[in-house]
Amino acid sequence: MMPVLLLITFLFFPSALRANEAITWYAYDQPPAYIFNGPYKGLGFINKSQKLLINALSQYEHNEVQVSVGRFLHDLKLKKNVCIFGLGKTPERSKYVTYSNTALIHRNIHVLINKEKAAKHLLSKSINLVDLFEKHNFSTSIVDGRFYGKTIDSILAKHQNNILIRPSSADRALYKMLELNRFDFLLTFPSSAIYAIETGLISSDFELLKVKHIPAFMKTGIGCSKTEWGEKVVRDINKALTEISSKPAYFEALSFWMKDEHDKQAFHNFFKREVLDSYK
Template sequence: MIRSFVGRLGFLLLLLASAPHEDAAAESPSPIAKDITWVLNDFPPFIQVDGPLPGNGFVDAAVRYIAERMPDYNHRFEVSGIARAVGLMQQGTPVCHPALLPTAERMAYAVASRPVHFTLPHYVIARADRAERLRPFLDRDGRISLDSLLGAADITTSFTEQRAFAPAIQTALAAHKGAPNILFAGVHFNAPFLQMAAGWVDYIIAYPVEPRWYNAKGQALNEQPLVYYPIAGVEDYTLGHVMCTKGPWGEAVVQRVNAIVVDAGARPPWIDTEIALSDEASGRRLDELFTRYNPFRR
């Protein structure tokens, strides 16, 4: 009788030991999802969303190149503003944006690839009839002192929500946060340009290639020529990165992107697409800087 009871007890203990434990099951890693949602905001000539996606911008060319080399992933494309891309990452939704600047704020909820894009830096851009208002803020090298300009209460500018800039610009904006002469114009990158073109603000901060494309799309409200001023403290170029939602999924995607960019060599093909989409002067300057700095060397 005792032997029978002991035998049954041993059998029960064996079953309990071999049964999956709830905590162990919860801790076991789940497989990494093989779907990528690329959030694309209308931003010519970087990203163009007028036709089939990815479009004909130079960032689109990089996305196409990367997607073709990740056939094991299901790639889908969503056209939306930059604020939605950032909001989804903040919520932990697995998405990627193909061309972002990795600010300290963004790195709290996203992971960044190695540099994928090389562009001319942001400039202060204004209508020519407002140039005299900006001239007092130029240094001896012809660069704008942005901190002083933002501090001029009677000179207005506007920005797109969630748009990021080079560190020197971000620092100046943070120092003047809440100033009444600094406006925000929604989530579309062309909104500040339209306000400047209409004369509602005195200047904007943007890449020098942007206005030409907004004009080409019929978005200019007048024929005013524009002036472009480099910004003191901003480097000669800007690097853009693929950024994905922080976590194992995003890290896995970024690792794949990094390997693809490295394999693309010292001059990835989308760089020549960018030069072709630039005006002649900008394209020449971009080619010169790319050759000088060689940012994609292994």
């Protein structure tokens, strides 16, 4: 009787036997990395890169869920079977996250500030972030739980009185607050700022300034729960990344929102060194 029941379960309820073969991909609202609404829906550079990866992981079922930064970190700590594309690596996160090899690269954090304010304070095109806090007593706002890079996170930790921490992961609120002068500058990725200006989320009265003492580009991997399931999934993800990273479509996806051809060439050189060469 038991073999018959197992056969029926397999034939009519195959998902019950494949519970371990599903990946829930968490995502958060951060255009143009992820774009979930409007005319560019699905054309974020993570949307496009993740789609290529999902196609290469055909042995799994895939579910995509939009959550806040706080939510996905909380669920990773609870060891839920979830993954997120482009998760920055920190010592604290490494306690509960299993990371893939490099999957995402992009231009590093810049300062977005009103042009008149920058001119008034004689700010150069490349600034020392510490000076903005200590010399100019500027304020900023950040998303709770978001990774800004080791150097910037260290600076932020020492200047808490100048920082407004928001629980929301939606960047549009931060851009609106910046335009309303609720704080002095925003730490953001260039692609995000350019997208916000081009789509009218913020006016063109703002400019991007480079931050000194950090690399030109940032690299991140895919983070999954630190469990037996997560370790297996990451092994499969690494195999898939080895397969798809050498295809032109993958670089095209990562660089989809890059406008400056000079930056794009430097970006390609970084991609070759940090991604392609690492799989040889």
